[in-house]
Amino acid sequence: MTNHTVTDHEELAKSLGVHIAPEALRLALTHRSYAYENSGLPTNERLEFLGDSILGLAVTDYLYRTFPDLAEGDLAKLRAALVSTRALARVARTLGIGPYISLGAGEQLTQGKDKDSILADTMEALIGAAYLSTDIDTARRLVLRLVVPLLSDKDAMTAGKDWKTTIQEIAAARDMGEIRYQIADFGPDHHKSFSATLVIGGTEHGTGSGPSKKEAEREAARRTVETLTAGRGEQGDILTLVLDRFGDAESSTT
Numbered sequence: 659m660t661n662h663t664v665t666d667h668e669e670l671a672k673s674l675g676v677h678i679a680p681e682a683l684r685l686a687l688t689h690r691s692y693a694y695e696n697s698g699l700p701t702n703e704r705l706e707f708l709g710d711s712i713l714g715l716a717v718t719d720y721l722y723r724t725f726p727d728l729a730e731g732d733l734a735k736l737r738a739a740l741v742s743t744r745a746l747a748r749v750a751r752t753l754g755i756g757p758y759i760s761l762g763a764g765e766q767l768t769q770g771k772d773k774d775s776i777l778a779d780t781m782e783a784l785i786g787a788a789y790l791s792t793d794i795d796t797a798r799r800l801v802l803r804l805v806v807p808l809l810s811d812k813d814a815m816t817a818g819k820d821w822k823t824t825i826q827e828i829a830a831a832r833d834m835g836e837i838r839y840q841i842a843d844f845g846p847d848h849h850k851s852f853s854a855t856l857v858i859g860g861t862e863h864g865t866g867s868g869p870s871k872k873e874a875e876r877e878a879a880r881r882t883v884e885t886l887t888a889g890r891g892e893q894g895d896i897l898t899l900v901l902d903r904f905g906d907a908e909s910s911t912t
Contacts, residue, residue, distance in 0.1 A: 670758050674784065676800045682787035689776060691701040691762030702783035711785030712794070714742055716801035739815050740805050746778035748811075749804050750903075755780055767848050821879035825856065828886055835859020839875045 667687075671678045678686070686826060689699055693699040721733050728736070734818060750756065756771035759780055770776050771781050783803075789797035840855040840862075853867045854874035858911050864885060866877025 666760070670753075670755070670756060671882070673753055674788070674800065675803065676788045676796060677785045677791055678693070678784070679791040682791050683784075686783040686787040687758050687780065688760045689762070689765065689770070689780070691765040692760040695762040696776075702780065705783035705786035705790075708789065709784065712785050712789050712797050713782060713801050713805075716798040717741055719807065720802055720888035725905075736809075738806055742773050743778040745805070745808055746781045747774035748776035748808070750781045765868075769849060790817050821876050821883055824883050825858075825879045825886075828883065829858050839873065839878065841871055856882045858882075 667680065667683050671683060684703070686705050688699060688702050690701040690703060691696050693701040714737070717737050718733075721728075721736050721740075725733065725736070751772075756779060759771055759776065761770045761776075764782055765771075765773075765776070785797060785801060826837060829835070835858055838857050840857060842853045843850050844853070845851045851867060851869060852871050852874040853865060854871065854877070855865045856863045856875075856878040864878045864881030864883075866874050866879070866881060868877055870872040
């Protein structure tokens with residue numbers, strides 16, 4: 659891993675738009691794989707635990723106040739989308755967090771700096787570090803500044819959607835037959851990629867790819883759902899509803 663200077667870390671804190679004490683920032687960027695290879699240094703896991711709670715509270719409070727007419731179940735779906743691993747990883751990539759994370763040799767070889775799970779965990783740790791370095795209101799504003807824009811981002815808002823369950827429900831409702839995934843892998847062992855083709859009742863439908871079988875299957879299911887429901891108005895998705903009306907909700911809260 660590249661050794662970043664204090665100045666580099668200050669630049670990162672500046673991009674976050676919040677003061678984070680140098681030691682807290684260093685800790686937030688220390689993945690367990692690096693700590694275990696360096697005499698058991700402290701890891702960012704406690705900060706991640708703290709940041710997760712702050713993230714959940716800030717997002718829940720914002721959604722409750724912004725969408726007073728949404729039922730509890732719909733609010734829960736929105737919150738799940740905004741705090742999902744994929745959504746947080748999207749934020750981390752936008753901020754360029756990956757290169758700053760201290761990783762062990764194994765994670766470096768497997769491109770850990772671009773793994774959704776590591777990026778999302780680090781974002782939560784940074785939120786925790788910001789809270790400890792400032793106060794709850796500052797940390798809350800940081801969270802909202804990072805995640806509220808995702809409400810108008812269709813890809814981000816569907817990041818946490820369970821597409822595999824959705825396609826199962828559609829296939830069952832239409833009596834389409836058995837669902838299975840055809841999987842193929844390619845690339846070197848330390849950096850494999852996977853592709854999946856969704857087959858329903860013997861007929862091939864959507865295909866997808868990703869860094870894991872699970873991600874490839876999820877993408878194949880998403881594409882199949884979108885194809886099968888195009889123009890039919892079947893999804894009734896609260897995320898789509900919010901995307902359609904977020905502009906009005908946003909303007910009413912500013």
